[in-house]
Amino acid sequence: MEELAKYSISASVVASKHIGEYEAETEEQAIEMAWKDASVSVCHYCSRQIDEPEIEDLHAEKIDE
Numbered sequence: 001m002e003e004l005a006k007y008s009i010s011a012s013v014v015a016s017k018h019i020g021e022y023e024a025e026t027e028e029q030a031i032e033m034a035w036k037d038a039s040v041s042v043c044h045y046c047s048r049q050i051d052e053p054e055i056e057d058l059h060a061e062k063i064d065e
Helices: 027-035
Strands: none
Touching: none
């Protein structure tokens, strides 16, 4: 009888985080500024379930005042 293969399965987890509000001439400039402040961490409990959290992409939304 042939032995079955063993697989390790992982998942990509998606969430969002507010980085801040930035005054800039363009959306691209605001995102560039935000990258300097952007970071992510998880609590001790969650770190047992989540490996290497990182910010993959930033999105800007113009604020109408």
